Every structure is written in structure tokens, then in C-alpha cells.
Amino acid sequence: MSGLVKKTNEACAADHCNFLRNFCKRGHGGAAPRYTPRMDILWTPWRYRYVSTADTAQRQGVPAALAAWPGDTHCVFCNLLESARYAVGKGMAALEADRAANIIYRAQHCFLCMNAYPYNSGHAMILPYAHTAEFGTLDAEIATEMMFLAQKLERALRRIYRPEGINMGLNLGKAAGAGVTGHLHLHMLPRWTGDTNFMTVTGETRVLPESLDEAGERLRQGLAQD
Numbered sequence: 001m002s003g004l005v006k007k008t009n010e011a012c013a014a015d016h017c018n019f020l021r022n023f024c025k026r027g028h029g030g031a032a033p034r035y036t037p038r039m040d041i042l043w044t045p046w047r048y049r050y051v052s053t054a055d056t057a058q059r060q061g062v063p064a065a066l067a068a069w070p071g072d073t074h075c076v077f078c079n080l081l082e083s084a085r086y087a088v089g090k091g092m093a094a095l096e097a098d099r100a101a102n103i104i105y106r107a108q109h110c111f112l113c114m115n116a117y118p119y120n121s122g123h124a125m126i127l128p129y130a131h132t133a134e135f136g137t138l139d140a141e142i143a144t145e146m147m148f149l150a151q152k153l154e155r156a157l158r159r160i161y162r163p164e165g166i167n168m169g170l171n172l173g174k175a176a177g178a179g180v181t182g183h184l185h186l187h188m189l190p191r192w193t194g195d196t197n198f199m200t201v202t203g204e205t206r207v208l209p210e211s212l213d214e215a216g217e218r219l220r221q222g223l224a225q226d
């Protein structure tokens with residue numbers, strides 16, 4: 001939701017009135033409450049079904065091309081990794097399996113994948129292979145690699161998308177906005193002035209100028225060249 005900020009916190013000038021001036025409901029100031037928009041965030045109703053079921057749905061995250069894997073870890077991201085690993089074990093090329101899973105880069109402790117329900121074009125995430133929800137207790141070597149990969153991804157995003165800004169963040173716990181609470185994932189997405197456009201709010205849809213596969217391929221190549 002948009003943050004709404006009072007333009008002033010001056011008290012109503014009338015005697016015995018406890019309201020702030022802009023909120024005076026007794027008509028002393030004569031002015032209606034005035035607000036100044038302070039912050040826009042991306043409003044993404046199409047993500048609701050995903051974030052409300054991501055921790056409980058069966059075999060969530062298993063891509064259709066990797067559905068031969070019979071298991072279910074009950075974690076979107078572990079399912080991605082395990083179904084890709086299974087496919088490679090059965091003879092699929094590693095790159096083909098990673099493409100199917102939207103995995104765009106693999107490092108020693110962490111990997112990068114595209115967000116299947118993106119806030120914006122180029123929305124990617126950095127995750128440890130290990131299934132862990134806590135950043136504070138993460139092994140220092142893994143945490144360091146996450147930050148190193150965040151730098152690498154930022155460079156790739158800037159080079160490829162030329163964004164005006166970048167959001168980067170961890171949502172720890174459902175109350176903090178995490179769709180998947182059990183497995184750490186550091187979001188990173190390019191931003192442009194005006195990208196919180198009306199289509200998102202009124203159309204319950206979002207105009208993404210490229211497909212997830214195209215975005216993933218561009219970033220995969222960008223990261224490989226870094």
C-alpha cells in the first residue's frame with residue numbers, strides 16, 4: 001500500500017481542540033485532510049495465489065519439463081534443485097535442466113534463479129543450496145558468497161536492463177512478506193520511475209516486456225560474462 005504522510009503535524013489552532021490541523025474534524029481549520037504520497041511499491045495481485053500456497057502446495061516449483069522426478073521436499077526451491085539434479089542424473093544436459101528450472105547461475109554454496117512470479121522484468125534471486133530460513137545463523141562463508149553474488153547480479157542487471165534503481169532484499173518470515181518462509185532467498189530486481197503503473201492496480205495484470213525465459217537467458221549470459 002502507498003505510504004500516506006501528513007503534510008504537517010501542527011495542532012489545530014482552535015482552543016480545546018485536540019486534533020492535528022489537517023485532521024481537524026470539527027471544521028476549525030476548514031481544510032480537508034491532505035496527504036502526500038511518500039512511497040510507491042509494486043502492487044502485484046497476481047502473486048497472491050503463489051505466496052498464499054507456496055509453502056503448502058504439492059510439488060510446488062517442479063517445472064513441467066522436470067516432472068519425471070518423483071519426489072517432493074515441500075520446498076519450492078529445494079524441489080527446483082532436486083528435480084533438476086534428478087533430470088541430469090537421467091541424462092539431461094545440465095544447462096537444459098537449469099533452463100527448465102530457471103536457474104541462471106551456480107556457485108559453490110549458492111545459486112541464482114529467476115523469480116517465476118516476478119515483480120518486474122529481470123527479477124532474480126540469490127539462494128543458498130542449503131534449506132535454511134535464518135540469515136543470522138548462516139555460515140559466514142555462505143553469507144559472504146551471497147553478497148558476492150548480489151554484487152555480480154547487480155552488475156549484470158545494470159548492464160543488461162539499464163535500470164534507474166534496483167531493489168534488493170530479504171523477507172524473513174511471513175509477516176515480513178516472505179512467500180516462501182523456509183528457504184532464504186535474496187530478491188533483486190531492476191526498477192524504473194513509473195513502473196508501478198496503473199495496469200497493475202486496475203487490470204490485476206502486469207505488462208512484462210519479455211518472457212521469463214528471455215529474461216533468464218539474458219541474465220545467464222550476462223552473469224557468465226562478468
Ligand SMILES: [Zn+2]
Nearest residue numbers: 075078131183
Ligand atoms: Zn528448501
